[in-house]
Amino acid sequence: MALLELDGLTRRFGGIIAVDRVTMRVEAGEVRAVIGPNGAGKSTLFNLITGVVKASEGNVRFADETLTGLSPYSICQRGISRTFQITALFPEMTARENARLAAQARHARRWQPYGGGAVFGDAQQRGDAALERLGLTHVATRPAGLLSHGDQRLLEVAMALAQRPRLLLLDEPTQGLSVEETAQAVDTLAGLLSDGAMTVLLVEHDMEVVFRLAGMITVLHRGSVIADGSPEQVKADDEVQRAYLGGLA
Amino acid sequence: MRFWCGLAAVACLLALAPTGLPPYAMTLLTEALILGLCAMSLDLMVGYTRLLSFGHAAAYGLGAYTCGNLLLHTTIPLVFAVPIAAAFSGIVAIGVAWVCTLASGVSFSMLTLAFAQLLYAVAFKWTPVTGASDGLAGIPRSPGPFGITVFAGKSGFYYFVLFWLFGAFVFCRALVRSPFGAVLRGIRENEAKTLSLGYNTRRYKIAVVAISFGLGGLAGALYAPFAGFANTELLFWLFSGQVLIMVIVGGAGTLIGPIIGAAFFMLVSNLLSSWTDSWALFFGLIFILFVLFAPQGIWGLVTRVFTSEPSIARRGRWRSLNWTG
Numbered sequence: 096m097a098l099l100e101l102d103g104l105t106r107r108f109g110g111i112i113a114v115d116r117v118t119m120r121v122e123a124g125e126v127r128a129v130i131g132p133n134g135a136g137k138s139t140l141f142n143l144i145t146g147v148v149k150a151s152e153g154n155v156r157f158a159d160e161t162l163t164g165l166s167p168y169s170i171c172q173r174g175i176s177r178t179f180q181i182t183a184l185f186p187e188m189t190a191r192e193n194a195r196l197a198a199q200a201r202h203a204r205r206w207q208p209y210g211g212g213a214v215f216g217d218a219q220q221r222g223d224a225a226l227e228r229l230g231l232t233h234v235a236t237r238p239a240g241l242l243s244h245g246d247q248r249l250l251e252v253a254m255a256l257a258q259r260p261r262l263l264l265l266d267e268p269t270q271g272l273s274v275e276e277t278a279q280a281v282d283t284l285a286g287l288l289s290d291g292a293m294t295v296l297l298v299e300h301d302m303e304v305v306f307r308l309a310g311m312i313t314v315l316h317r318g319s320v321i322a323d324g325s326p327e328q329v330k331a332d333d334e335v336q337r338a339y340l341g342g343l344a
Numbered sequence: 345m346r347f348w349c350g351l352a353a354v355a356c357l358l359a360l361a362p363t364g365l366p367p368y369a370m371t372l373l374t375e376a377l378i379l380g381l382c383a384m385s386l387d388l389m390v391g392y393t394r395l396l397s398f399g400h401a402a403a404y405g406l407g408a409y410t411c412g413n414l415l416l417h418t419t420i421p422l423v424f425a426v427p428i429a430a431a432f433s434g435i436v437a438i439g440v441a442w443v444c445t446l447a448s449g450v451s452f453s454m455l456t457l458a459f460a461q462l463l464y465a466v467a468f469k470w471t472p473v474t475g476a477s478d479g480l481a482g483i484p485r486s487p488g489p490f491g492i493t494v495f496a497g498k499s500g501f502y503y504f505v506l507f508w509l510f511g512a513f514v515f516c517r518a519l520v521r522s523p524f525g526a527v528l529r530g531i532r533e534n535e536a537k538t539l540s541l542g543y544n545t546r547r548y549k550i551a552v553v554a555i556s557f558g559l560g561g562l563a564g565a566l567y568a569p570f571a572g573f574a575n576t577e578l579l580f581w582l583f584s585g586q587v588l589i590m591v592i593v594g595g596a597g598t599l600i601g602p603i604i605g606a607a608f609f610m611l612v613s614n615l616l617s618s619w620t621d622s623w624a625l626f627f628g629l630i631f632i633l634f635v636l637f638a639p640q641g642i643w644g645l646v647t648r649v650f651t652s653e654p655s656i657a658r659r660g661r662w663r664s665l666n667w668t669g
Contacts, residue, residue, distance in 0.1 A: 145540065171542035183540070185533040196530050199523055200542040208524040208551075215523065258542070 098123040098294050099144070099262055104153035106139055113139040115318035116153065121262070126288050126295040128305040131315035132338070137298040138180055140315070141266050144296075145177050146170045158261065171200070174261035178251040180270055180298070186240025190231055190250050193239050194222030197254035218257075225257035226250075230283055245276035249283060256287075265297045269304055281307055314338070351510075358506055362499035374502045376610040378566050380603035381509050383590040384516060385559030390588065391597030392520055393552050394532040396453045399460030400587045402440070403560025404567070405579030406433045406463065411565035412480040412574040413473060421488030422495055426508070426565040433561020434554045441553035445546050448535070457581060464579040479575030483568050505566050509603075512559050516599050519555070528552055532597075589627075593634050595641025604642050 097120035106114040114136040121127050129137050142148040144155055146167040155162040162170055171177075176197075185193050198221040199205050204214050226235050229249045234242055239250060248268055255263055268284060269277045281304050288295060288308060299305045305312065305326075312329045314322040316338045322329050329335055358377075362370060382404055389395040411429035414420050420428070444455040467474040474480065485501060487493040494500040519525055527548050530538035539545045568574045577583065586609065594605020612630065616623030638645055 147540070166544075167539050168542050168544045171540060177540060179537075179540075183534055183537040185530055185537065187533055188529065192526075196526055196538075197541050199526060202523070204523065205543070206524050206527065206548070207522055209518050209522050211521070211523040211526075215526075218523075254541070 128309035176260035382563035383602035399456030404564035407561030407564030429565035430562035434558025437557030595643030601643030
C-alpha cells in the first residue's frame with residue numbers, strides 16, 4: 096500500500112489546466128522527485144497535496160485516508176510537512192524559535208494559553224535535534240531573517256523535520272542558491288536521506304540534485320505525467336528527452 | 345526576577361499616589377489607567393498578532409453600556425457588574441471575530457471599523473437601553489457584596505481600577521509568553537507559514553480577538569462607573585483611532601508601552617488643550633514623528649537606552665504594523 100496516492104488529480108485555473116489527471120504513488124521510504132520544465136504544474140501539485148489549492152477533480156489519498164477538501168493545517172496534522180519554493184520563515188524569531196514553533200505544532204497542548212515550560216521544553220528538544228541534523232546549531236541563536244540564504248533554505252527543512260512528518264515535501268530546496276551553497280545543501284540533504292527512513296517528495300529544477308537525491312522520478316509536462324520510473328529509465332525515455340532534458344544525459 | 349521587582353515597585357508607587365496627589369490629578373490618573381487597560385488589550389491584536397483593528401471602541405463602548413445598564417437597572421454590585429460586562433464583550437467578540445477573520449489585512453480592519461460603527465448607529469436608536477444621544481447618566485457605584493462601600497469613594501475606585509489593570513497585565517504577559525502566544529507571534533510574522541505548520545490560525549485569531557475585546561470591555565466597564573455616564577462617543581471611530589495611536593506611540597507588542605502611551609496621550613492632550621483648541625493637530629504631529637523616527641514607541645526608546653544591542657525584533661516592530669509585511 097502506497098503512503099501517498101494521487102488519483103486523476105486535476106486543477107484548472109480558468110481555461111488553463113495546471114495539473115491534468117495526475118496519477119502517482121509514493122511508497123513509504125521512497126525519495127521521489129517531480130521534475131518538469133517551468134509551468135509544468137509542479138508547485139500546483141504540491142499545493143494540491145497540502146490543501147493550499149483545492150482540486151478541480153480527482154483525489155489525494157494519504158495513509159488510506161482521503162485528504163481532498165481538508166484544510167492545510169489538518170493535512171499537516173496528519174503527518175505531511177512541507178517547505179516552500181520561496182523561503183517562508185519567521186524572520187524576527189531566532190532559528191531555534193523557528194524550529195521550536197514548528198515542533199510545537201505537533202504537541203497535544205500546543206495552544207496552552209499560560210505557562211508552557213513543558214510544551215516549550217519538548218518542542219525545543221525536537222527543534223534543536225532537527226537543527227543539529229541540518230548542521231545549523233552554530234547559527235541557532237541568530238534571527239532567521241539574518242541567516243544566509245543557504246542556511247534559510249536548510250532551516251525550512253529543519254522546521255519540517257522537527258515535526259517528524261511521515262511524508263516530507265521539499266519544494267526546490269536549492270532554489271536561489273549559489274553553486275557552492277547548492278553543493279553543501281545537497282551533501283547535507285543526501286546525508287539526511289541516506290538511511291532510507293524518510294519518505295520524501297521533492298520538486299527540483301537542478302537535474303544533478305535530482306539524480307543525486309531521488310530514487311524515483313516522475314516527469315511532468317504541461318500538467319501531465321509523461322514518464323515515471325528510476326533515474327536510468329527516465330533518462331532513457333525519448334519523450335522526456337524531447338520535452339525536457341534536451342540531450343543532457 | 346528583575347521584572348517582578350520592577351512591577352512591585354511600580355505597584356507600590358501607584359498605590360501611594362492617592363496620598364500625595366491632588367483630587368484633579370487623581371481623576372486624570374484613574375482615567376489614564378482605564379485607557380491604559382484599553383490600549384493594552386488592543387496591543388494583543390495589533391502588536392502581537394498584527395490584526396490591525398479600527399474598531400476597538402466597540403469593545404470599550406460595549407463594556408461601558410453593559411456595565412452602565414447593570415448598575416442602573418439591577419442591584420448587582422459594582423465588583424460583579426464590571427467582570428460580567430467584560431465577559432459579555434468577550435462573548436460578543438467571538439461572533440464578530442468569526443465574521444471579521446473571514447478577511448485579512450485591510451479588509452479585516454475595515455470590517456472591525458464597520459462593526460464598531462454599526463454599534464454606534466444602534467446606540468443612537470435603541471433609546472430604552474442606550475439612552476440614544478443623551479446616553480446613560482447617573483451610573484452608580486453600587487455597594488456590596490456584604491455592604492462593601494470602599495470602592496465608591498475616589499481613591500477606593502482608583503484602587504479598584506489599579507487591581508484590574510495589574511491583573512489584566514499579569515494575565516496578558518502570561519498569555520503572550522505561553523505556547524498560545526508563540527503561535528500568535530507566528531501569525532504576526534508569517535500567517536501562511538503558521539497555517540502550513542499545522543496551526544488552525546483562524547481559531548487562534550478568533551480567540552485573541554475575544555480576549556482583546558473582553559479586556560477592552562473591562563476598561564469600558566470601569567469607565568462607566570468612573571465617569572458616571574456612558575454615551576455614544578465611547579463607540580465612535582475617533583476613539584478607536586485614539587486607542588490605536590496610544591498603542592503605536594507607546595510601543596506596540598510590549599504590553600507596557602500602550603499603557604504608557606495612554607498616560608502620555610492623556611497628559612499631552614490635557615496640557616495642549618489648556619492653551620489651544622486644536623490640540624489634536626499637535627498630537628497628530630507627535631504621532632507622525634513617532635511613526636517616522638521612533639516606530640518602536642516610547643517603551644522601545646526606553647529599553648534601547650538600557651540595552652546596548654538593538655535586536656532585530658525591536659527594529660522590525662514597525663513592520664509588524666505594516667499590512668503588506
